[in-house]
Amino acid sequence: MSLVIDGLQYANWSEKIFRQLRAGNVDAVHVTITYHETFRETVLNISQWNRWFELYPDLIFQGFTASDVELAQQTGRTAIFFGSQNPSCMEDDIGLIEVLHRLGMRFMQLTYNNQSLLATGCYESQDTGLTRMGREVVAEMNRVGMVVDMSHSSERSTLEAIEHSSRPIAITHANPSDWHPARRNKSDTVLKALAETNGMLGFSVYPHHLKDGGQCSLQSFCDMVARAADLYGPQSLGIGTDLCQDQPDSVVEWMRSGRWTKNIDFGEGSASAPGFPDMPEWFGDNRDFNNIAIGLKNAGLSQTNVDGIMGGNWLQFFASSFEQNQTQLSKAAE
Amino acid sequence: MSLVIDGLQYANWSEKIFRQLRAGNVDAVHVTITYHETFRETVLNISQWNRWFELYPDLIFQGFTASDVELAQQTGRTAIFFGSQNPSCMEDDIGLIEVLHRLGMRFMQLTYNNQSLLATGCYESQDTGLTRMGREVVAEMNRVGMVVDMSHSSERSTLEAIEHSSRPIAITHANPSDWHPARRNKSDTVLKALAETNGMLGFSVYPHHLKDGGQCSLQSFCDMVARAADLYGPQSLGIGTDLCQDQPDSVVEWMRSGRWTKNIDFGEGSASAPGFPDMPEWFGDNRDFNNIAIGLKNAGLSQTNVDGIMGGNWLQFFASSFEQNQTQLSKAAE
Numbered sequence: 200m201s202l203v204i205d206g207l208q209y210a211n212w213s214e215k216i217f218r219q220l221r222a223g224n225v226d227a228v229h230v231t232i233t234y235h236e237t238f239r240e241t242v243l244n245i246s247q248w249n250r251w252f253e254l255y256p257d258l259i260f261q262g263f264t265a266s267d268v269e270l271a272q273q274t275g276r277t278a279i280f281f282g283s284q285n286p287s288c289m290e291d292d293i294g295l296i297e298v299l300h301r302l303g304m305r306f307m308q309l310t311y312n313n314q315s316l317l318a319t320g321c322y323e324s325q326d327t328g329l330t331r332m333g334r335e336v337v338a339e340m341n342r343v344g345m346v347v348d349m350s351h352s353s354e355r356s357t358l359e360a361i362e363h364s365s366r367p368i369a370i371t372h373a374n375p376s377d378w379h380p381a382r383r384n385k386s387d388t389v390l391k392a393l394a395e396t397n398g399m400l401g402f403s404v405y406p407h408h409l410k411d412g413g414q415c416s417l418q419s420f421c422d423m424v425a426r427a428a429d430l431y432g433p434q435s436l437g438i439g440t441d442l443c444q445d446q447p448d449s450v451v452e453w454m455r456s457g458r459w460t461k462n463i464d465f466g467e468g469s470a471s472a473p474g475f476p477d478m479p480e481w482f483g484d485n486r487d488f489n490n491i492a493i494g495l496k497n498a499g500l501s502q503t504n505v506d507g508i509m510g511g512n513w514l515q516f517f518a519s520s521f522e523q524n525q526t527q528l529s530k531a532a533e
Numbered sequence: 534m535s536l537v538i539d540g541l542q543y544a545n546w547s548e549k550i551f552r553q554l555r556a557g558n559v560d561a562v563h564v565t566i567t568y569h570e571t572f573r574e575t576v577l578n579i580s581q582w583n584r585w586f587e588l589y590p591d592l593i594f595q596g597f598t599a600s601d602v603e604l605a606q607q608t609g610r611t612a613i614f615f616g617s618q619n620p621s622c623m624e625d626d627i628g629l630i631e632v633l634h635r636l637g638m639r640f641m642q643l644t645y646n647n648q649s650l651l652a653t654g655c656y657e658s659q660d661t662g663l664t665r666m667g668r669e670v671v672a673e674m675n676r677v678g679m680v681v682d683m684s685h686s687s688e689r690s691t692l693e694a695i696e697h698s699s700r701p702i703a704i705t706h707a708n709p710s711d712w713h714p715a716r717r718n719k720s721d722t723v724l725k726a727l728a729e730t731n732g733m734l735g736f737s738v739y740p741h742h743l744k745d746g747g748q749c750s751l752q753s754f755c756d757m758v759a760r761a762a763d764l765y766g767p768q769s770l771g772i773g774t775d776l777c778q779d780q781p782d783s784v785v786e787w788m789r790s791g792r793w794t795k796n797i798d799f800g801e802g803s804a805s806a807p808g809f810p811d812m813p814e815w816f817g818d819n820r821d822f823n824n825i826a827i828g829l830k831n832a833g834l835s836q837t838n839v840d841g842i843m844g845g846n847w848l849q850f851f852a853s854s855f856e857q858n859q860t861q862l863s864k865a866a867e
Contacts, residue, residue, distance in 0.1 A: 239573055246628030294580030302635055 202226050202272065202510030203488050204517075206401030206439030207282070207350075207372040209454075211446045212251065216485065217258040220277040223485040226510060227268045227278040227517075229306055229371060229439075233288050235457030238295055241288040245302055248279070261303055265518035280517075282306030282371070284351065284454075286315050286336070293332075293339055300343040305521050306371060307340065308348045309333060309360060312466065313459060318349075318356035321382050322466070326353040334363055341365045344521045350383070350439075357389050366520060367397040372439035374403055378423045379410040383467060387430070394431035399516045401439020402427075402508075404491075406476035407467035408441070417481040417490060421498035424508065433504040437513045438491065444484055448474035536560050536606065536844030537822050538851075540735030540773030541616070541684075541706040543788075545780045546585065550819065551592040554611040557819040560844060561602045561612040561851075563640055563705060563773075567622045569791030572629055575622040579636055582613070595637055599852035614851075616640030616705070618685065618788075620649050620670070627666075627673055634677040639855050640705060641674065642682045643667060643694060646800065647793060652683075652690035655716050656800070660687040668697055675699045678855045684717070684773075691723050700854060701731040706773035708737055712757045713744040717801060721764070728765035733850045735773020736761075736842075738825075740810035741801035742775070751815040755828035758842065767838040771847045772825065778818055782808035 203224055209231040210216050220228065232248065233241040252261055262268065262278030271278040281303045289295040289307070299307075309329075310320035317333035319326040329337065337360060340347055347368040349357040360368055370393060376384035385393075385400070393400060402424055409415035410423075427436060443450070451474060455466035465473055481490045488509065495505045537558055543565040544550050554562065566582065567575040586595055596602065596612030605612040615637045623629040623641070633641075643663075644654035651667035653660040663671065671694060674681055681702040683691040694702055704727060710718035719727075719734070727734060736758055743749035744757070761770060777784070785808060789800040799807055815824045822843065829839045 238576070242572070242632055243626075243628070245632060246626070249628065249631045292577075292580070294577070294583065297583045298576055298579060298636065301637075302632065 201506040202268065202514055204268065204437065204510035204513040205229065205442070205485075205488075206369070206399070206437050206513060207231065207403075208440060208442045208444075209284075209446070210442055210444040211450070213445065214255060214258075216444060217251075217255050217277070219485040221258055221275070223488050225277050225485050225488060226271045227262055227280060227513070229280045229282050231284050232281045233283045234285050234311060234454050235287045235459070238288055238290050238292075238299075241283070241299075242302075245281070248281070252279075263303055263305075264521055265514055268514055268517065280305045282308075282346075282348065284308045284348075285311035285457075286317055287457075289336070291316060293336055296336065296339045296345060297343045300345050300523070304345060305517075306346045306348045306369065308351055309336075310349075310352045310356065311457075312351050312455070312464075318360065319353045321351055321353045323353060326355040328355045328359040329363055333360075337364050342524050344523045346520050354386060354389060357385070358392055361389075361392045361396055361398060364396075367399070367516065368393070369399045369401070369516070371399075371401045372403040372405065372408075372441040373400065374408045374423065375427055378426075379408065381408055381467065384408055390427070390431055394435045397435060399435050399437055399512065400427070400431070401437045401513075403439055403441045404479060404482045405441035405443070406478065409479065413477040413479050415479050417479070417494040418498070420479075421491070421494035424495060425498040425500055428500060428504060428508075433500070433507055434512055434515075436508050437516075438488075438509060440482065442478075442482075442484070443475055446475060451475050535840040536602065536848055538602065538771065538844035538847035539563065539776070539819075539822075540703070540733070540771050540847060541565065541737075542774060542776045542778075543618075543780070544776055544778040545784070547779065548589060548592075550778060551585075551589050551611070553819040555592055555609070557822050559611050559819050559822060560605045561596055561614060561847070563614045563616050565618050566615045566638075567617045568619050568645060568788050569621045569793070572622055572624050572626075572633075575617070575633075576636075579615070582615070586613075597637055597639075598855055599848055602848055602851065614639045616642075616680075616682065618642045618682075619645035619791075620651055621791075623670070625650060627670055630670060630673045630679060631677045634679050634857070638679060639851075640680045640682045640703065642685055643670075644683075644686045644690065645791075646685050646789070646798075652694065653687045655685055655687045657687060660689040662689045662693040663697055667694075671698050676858050678857045680854050688720060688723060691719070692726055695723075695726045695730055695732060698730075701733070701850065702727070703733045703735070703850070705733075705735045706737040706739065706742075706775040707734065708742045708757065709761055712760075713742065715742055715801065718742055724761070724765055728769045731769060733769050733771055733846065734761070734765070735771045735847075737773055737775045738813060738816045739775035739777070740812065743813065747811040747813050749813050751813070751824060751828040752832070754813075755825070755832035758829060759832040759834055762834060762838060762842075767834070767841055768846055768849075770842050771850075772822075772843065774816065776812075776816075776818070777809055780809060785809050
């Protein structure tokens with residue numbers, strides 16, 4: 200039986216959405232639980248998730264390992280994997296990487312648009328690549344089993360992360376920029392380097408990442424995926440919808456402006472369109488994954504490749520990414 | 534093969550002490566990792582432990598479940614289980630109980646000498662029992678699998694914790710007060726109620742809890758244990774040395790005075806003897822557990838009961854205490 204795994208969502212979670220996950224047969228989702236929140240604030244968000252896990256055990260549970268995706272499929276539930284879109288949650292303390300991993304954090308972006316302590320975001324004018332601390336943190340993420348996510352990072356930083364990381368990295372939610380040249384989409388150079396190192400790209404359906412925005416046709420989207428499969432190989436491709444369902448516009452303001460400016464940063468939006476954009480009609484919520492699967496088939500992809508892109512490839516990636524590298528037992532001294 | 538489990542230590546940990554744990558064949562220890570520290574400060578202490586686990590994987594590893602004790606025995610290492618001697622680490626946030634449990638916290642005292650948000654400590658003049666929040670927190674600790682430890686609590690609070698808790702509780706480090714009437718030792722009423730509910734008492738070798746202090750003889754200590762086995766049954770008895778090896782006296786000041794007073798509270802000490810007391814000659818460090826085992830045998834306890842008290846009883850208690858109660862899967866609505 201084929202799998203559905205979404206490489207990124209940041210919904211305004213509710214029982215309604217959890218039931219839509221089930222209606223769409225979504226086996227696993229990487230959910231953003233924090234942007235600019237401190238460690239302590241991130242823990243508050245984890246507590247909120249714990250409460251949801253306690254309240255809706257027949258719909259969702261927390262995923263820690265790839266085998267939890269199979270457990271989800273077997274028990275008709277959705278496994279929820281945590282991620283952060285900015286390193287604020289680790290503050291300036293490398294020791295928090297292992298602590299966050301223990302709490303279930305499985306993805307962390309090194310940057311969200313801006314320069315961070317670790318790397319350069321895709322909205323900065325100068326891209327200095329990985330910082331000294333960035334190299335240390337990537338090594339620690341590699342050790343404990345937390346995926347380096349460069350979705351919101353700039354070109355050089357992304358290439359350096361790919362090179363420096365001893366494990367494959369991910370771009371969980373973005374599209375090729377030669378299809379739609381948005382600042383958040385990725386160059387052919389990056390996507391080649393990503394695929395060559397067994398990294399994963401999750402295709403986004405967030406309108407700012409789509410050609411023609413919310414008017415983008417399913418065929419245009421799926422033809423783009425089919426072309427990427429030709430260029431980079433199908434096995435390192437997945438879906439990362441970036442679905443922000445039911446979020447009020449105040450949330451996109453927090454995502455973009457955090458506490459780093461007293462003004463409003465419009466990010467991918469503009470003063471005349473500051474809020475969340477309207478989704479394409481073929482993907483409104485978690486019940487619509489099958490539309491994408493059908494579209495990919497119609498775009499000429501084999502059933503094997505469609506299954507891989509809809510979830511199988513993420514599962515393989517989860518299996519090689521989330522386990523802590525076994526510390527070697529040293530010879531005990533006498 | 535019999536087990537050695539220590540129900541409480543707060544050493545100034547070092548490779549030297551980790552090697553002494555191995556030399557003493559100690560399979561598991563409940564270690565205090567925090568007293569008056571906030572949540573964030575407690576996480577710093579956890580990071581320090583993570584570093585030790587990374588540095589000394591052939592000597593120690595973090596224990597989460599009872600089966601980790603068996604793994605420790607099989608691999609010739611010591612499993613380290615975390616605990617807190619005060620609820621400061623959960624601040625005023627019941628959501629932190631599950632988060633701390635996920636990080637490995639397996640014991641939490643509801644009080645350390647003073648009144649807390651949860652209950653009354655053994656140095657207060659008024660004992661009002663479990664507070665409203667205390668009852669909620671005990672229920673949450675029961676749910677997630679964190680042991681209620683009342684070693685530093687007062688009589689009524691301890692009796693109410695025993696009654697209110699749906700799982701057996703522990704007094705990890707104390708002795709019967711009818712042997713040595715110290716404020717930290719426990720009444721016959723408490724010890725009876727504890728044993729009747731399958732709770733555990735860990736016998737302390739901290740000099741302030743011993744008749745004749747550091748001059749207490751091994752025979753006097755072991756006769757006291759044998760008498761407790763007669764009175765309360767041997768199966769709910771274990772060891773909880775309260776070993777504070779290599780700690781500077783500044784640490785006992787932090788334990789007693791935290792940030793709750795600008796003065797010095799001498800606790801079990803006094804102005805003329807403010808520091809850590811000298812240990813009895815028969816228990817100086819982790820290599821000396823066998824002295825106790827021999828002493829218990831000489832005091833007339835059967836080998837079965839000696840094995841139980843030295844570790845087997847704690848193992849049974851760990852097995853029934855640390856796992857999260859399975860949330861019932863409700864019938865999914867249509």
